[in-house]
Amino acid sequence: MASANDSVNEHEKELVGWFYPPDKLKSEAYVSSMDQYKETYQKSIDDPASFWGDIANEFHWKIPPNQEKFMDFNFDTRKGNVSIKWMEGAVTNISYNMLDRNVEKGLGDNVAFYWEGNFPGDSKQITYRELLSEVCKFANVLKDKGIKKGDRIAIYMPMINELVVAMLACARIGAVHSIVFGGFSAESLAERILDSKCRILITADGSYRGKKLINLKEISDEAIGMCKEEGFVVESCIVVQHVSRGADNGNSDPPVAKRPCPEVPTHFDDVHGIDCWWHDVMSSVSDQCDPCWTDAEDPLFMLYTSGSTGKPKGVLHTVGGYMIYTATTFKYTFDYHPGEVYWCTADIGWITGHSYITYGPLANGATNVLFEGTPFYPDSGRFWDVVDKYNVSKFYTAPTAIRALMKFGKSVVKKSSRKSLKVLGTVGEPINPEAWLWYYHTVGDAQCAIVDTYWQTETGGHVITSLPGATPMRPGAASFPFFGVVPAIVDEHGNELEGPCEGFLVMKQPWPGIARTIYGDHERFERVYFSKFPGYYTTGDGCKRDSNGYYWITGRTDDCMNVSGHLLSTAQVESALVEHDAVTEAAVVSCPHKEKGEGIYCFTTLMEGVEFNEQLKNELKQKVRTKIGPFATPDIIQNAPGLPKTRSGKIMRRVLRHVAKNDKNIGDTTTMADSSVVDTLFENRPNVN
Ligand code: WTA
Numbered sequence: 001m002a003s004a005n006d007s008v009n010e011h012e013k014e015l016v017g018w019f020y021p022p023d024k025l026k027s028e029a030y031v032s033s034m035d036q037y038k039e040t041y042q043k044s045i046d047d048p049a050s051f052w053g054d055i056a057n058e059f060h061w062k063i064p065p066n067q068e069k070f071m072d073f074n075f076d077t078r079k080g081n082v083s084i085k086w087m088e089g090a091v092t093n094i095s096y097n098m099l100d101r102n103v104e105k106g107l108g109d110n111v112a113f114y115w116e117g118n119f120p121g122d123s124k125q126i127t128y129r130e131l132l133s134e135v136c137k138f139a140n141v142l143k144d145k146g147i148k149k150g151d152r153i154a155i156y157m158p159m160i161n162e163l164v165v166a167m168l169a170c171a172r173i174g175a176v177h178s179i180v181f182g183g184f185s186a187e188s189l190a191e192r193i194l195d196s197k198c199r200i201l202i203t204a205d206g207s208y209r210g211k212k213l214i215n216l217k218e219i220s221d222e223a224i225g226m227c228k229e230e231g232f233v234v235e236s237c238i239v240v241q242h243v244s245r246g247a248d249n250g251n252s253d254p255p256v257a258k259r260p261c262p263e264v265p266t267h268f269d270d271v272h273g274i275d276c277w278w279h280d281v282m283s284s285v286s287d288q289c290d291p292c293w294t295d296a297e298d299p300l301f302m303l304y305t306s307g308s309t310g311k312p313k314g315v316l317h318t319v320g321g322y323m324i325y326t327a328t329t330f331k332y333t334f335d336y337h338p339g340e341v342y343w344c345t346a347d348i349g350w351i352t353g354h355s356y357i358t359y360g361p362l363a364n365g366a367t368n369v370l371f372e373g374t375p376f377y378p379d380s381g382r383f384w385d386v387v388d389k390y391n392v393s394k395f396y397t398a399p400t401a402i403r404a405l406m407k408f409g410k411s412v413v414k415k416s417s418r419k420s421l422k423v424l425g426t427v428g429e430p431i432n433p434e435a436w437l438w439y440y441h442t443v444g445d446a447q448c449a450i451v452d453t454y455w456q457t458e459t460g461g462h463v464i465t466s467l468p469g470a471t472p473m474r475p476g477a478a479s480f481p482f483f484g485v486v487p488a489i490v491d492e493h494g495n496e497l498e499g500p501c502e503g504f505l506v507m508k509q510p511w512p513g514i515a516r517t518i519y520g521d522h523e524r525f526e527r528v529y530f531s532k533f534p535g536y537y538t539t540g541d542g543c544k545r546d547s548n549g550y551y552w553i554t555g556r557t558d559d560c561m562n563v564s565g566h567l568l569s570t571a572q573v574e575s576a577l578v579e580h581d582a583v584t585e586a587a588v589v590s591c592p593h594k595e596k597g598e599g600i601y602c603f604t605t606l607m608e609g610v611e612f613n614e615q616l617k618n619e620l621k622q623k624v625r626t627k628i629g630p631f632a633t634p635d636i637i638q639n640a641p642g643l644p645k646t647r648s649g650k651i652m653r654r655v656l657r658h659v660a661k662n663d664k665n666i667g668d669t670t671t672m673a674d675s676s677v678v679d680t681l682f683e684n685r686p687n688v689n
Contacts, residue, residue, distance in 0.1 A: 029469020296320025
């Protein structure tokens, strides 16, 4: 165990300290000791077919998985194409397993979702039986529109029940959903629709985030227009009347008409002649829809994630493996027991929402909170008010939200009871110990276990995480591999390192939830994830292992930035900046940021004679917002008359990261063509940190 130096104060001791699962949690946990974890883990590695086969047996299969041929994979490009298959030949339907199976088990009247709107007082609930009926109806709508198995459907929606209905309706008929986060711009939405040729776009009239109205329908129209210009016709746009319909239960507070926010448009032009309202098409369809029986290896959904080049990757997940993996990780990581209320604050537009709002919880018959709003509206106590309102016992959020709430102080949190809380989860980026301790003490009153869940869009579910009843916690450590996951840390030559070490995090064998390909570009899948270290899946993250075997994620090792838990590629932002006429060259790096974890620091070289001023900076920020979306807005833009380059002309981002951090210790500069540019950059650095 770590020994704290006596000379450090209590607080510093805690930063390197150990925290133990609360006894009450331990006594009821599925996994209640490290010995039990180790034993189960070993079983999952020694005999994956039997371990996952037992779990698969809890689901409904038209044709059950073949134990003999349970999984098959090749991670090594030297031996042939990369391929990953789990339970191929087995036949099931994931919406059947999420809904019909739970209704048959007697959970039909259990609440699947408590919907909590942006405005306190806007709320409603939907049971498993009701959800099944809505899903069947919408599946019939899609069928009426000619949608067949394998067709792609784009979804650009706020956090409302209809979003879950749309996902599961796609899954019911074997269509592949491609959800685009509501914070993406029209251009980003169009790019994603075009890449996978989505036949239908499902959206809503709009959504409030705090007092801000996001006009999803207008953005959708613009995106559909952009697709048309590229020669691709979206056949139909189905629009949920959400904001213009007002509150669902009539008791909204303040009343819709008196809300402190922009007027909601109630009329939309059908600019492309393809629109229909969700409630219209839903009014005349049957609520019975036989599921389409799909192979375990049929595609379930794709979700775009940033790559090191500007073009996003459509990460593809398949039905069977994803189903059993999200179900299992949800159950064990949150130690979810029937009857408990669970709340994940992520947006379904990201993988966290896919796996831990929709699929994982529903597979367990769980009761979920679906939250439309933000942590700060109407005030920064909203999260804790909602926790109390629904008696949430398992709560899952991101370090960026925790850091943003910390600055409002303890008193806001202490106004709430939070007595129901048992497990607090974190995801999206490494959590700094300060934020961890605040989460533990202030939010959890030192009564809860914290689970730091490390995973990726590509991993489908948690791959390194603590388990709440078993793992002694260390602030900032993702801890240990989940069942079935075999991580390794390699050096830059691909040699596996033993014992305590630091290097690149890779995985040696597949677990059921790993992505199968990049939609339409398997070669890119192999290149991005399997070529740097042949024979391994490369995560792109750096990692340390300590003397106790704990894994600590240290951050991205490629040209990706993790801004508020959202991955962005530097290339994506650079290409937006150079689209501005005034910019000849741009280089983007991440910089430390108090709340976002990493901020976006841009260096721009301007055309001769162009003045670098506030107006230009604003235009450049606007360019990035339009091209990618508001969440990618640059934090700092610095004028860079020259950029540090190698003699062969490559921009040295490593050096720029030092400028961004104001760290003059830039190390070896012998390969730099002209080192005087660095001095100029330090001199002209805006006074920010
Ligand atoms: C980072 C989000 C440290 C990591 C689920 C990863 C984390 C990227 C953690 C994936 C964590 C996620 N500790 N880093 N607990 N969770 N990350 O695809 O860099 O949006 O590669 O999936 O987030 O981001 P993605």
